[in-house]
Amino acid sequence: MIDDEQHRNQAVTVCHWYYEEGLGQSAIARRLNVSRPTVSRLLAFARQEGLVRVLITDPQADLQSLARKLKVAFGLREVRLAYDSTGDEDAIRDKLGAVTADYLAEIVGDHDRLGISWGRTLKAVADHLRPNEHKDVSVVQLKGSVSASDFNNYAADIALKFGMAFGTTTTVLPLPVIFDNALTRDIVLKDRFIDEIVRQGERTDIAVFTCGTVRDDAMLFKLGYLSRREITMLQHKAVGDVLSRFIAADGSIADDGIDARTVGIQLDRLRKKPCSILVAGGPSKIASMRAALLGGYANVLITDSQAAMRLLEE
Structure with a gap:
């Protein structure tokens, strides 16, 4: 007869082999020179006695909990998260593109008016879109799209x-997103054709946009709109941009002069959209995402799990 202490020790040994070393029950039975049902009973005994606990990590459940917390923290109507453990920004963009495309397939209906921006994140969304059968959907760009350099804005x-x-x-806004001076911009925007495109953007029901950074490799800094002096100034005053309008950490406009030269809908219009979707993620965009949320420019957030945790921590 095996006493209780020996039985418990044997059960613990079996648990080490089974759960840590990954041995199968048959292999363990051969090691102990017992039957496989005996090994099975030892594993069951270990669970009953609390010698081993099985912890199931469900990423989906964790994402749902994170999403609920973000909705409360930033007053959002919806949050969708993509799981990521790598921090790789290219991979994150692709995941966010897939999640956003799925979300648009859910919410876009007949006669909806959809406003879009551009950049690498929106390209990932576009790459994942699937044809649908909704009727009379219109799409319009929310900001100028002409690049001032050979750098691709997609x-x-x-x-x-x-x-x-x-x-x-898609109705495009065929202008630079930032003019050299506000006077030229104002004159161009008085054109009847251009004015109507801007108004179409203002009338959209659903806006899909991202936020940029003020790092040296930021797309807006590569497109030739800004001088080196202006870039340096923005790196001190701003944390990023929304629809190419630079914002400070609290979400306010960072520089009125550059904002007056910018072509696209005003940020306060985003606050009034029935559905304004911010799609952004990755370590580099935490500051600009937070500023955009504090500014109230989005009521829907689509981001990655690590960025979600960072937003809640900060």
């Missing part, structure tokens, strides 16, 4: 793919 590709997915032709 605006044309995004406009094409959104148009194809929703069975329409």
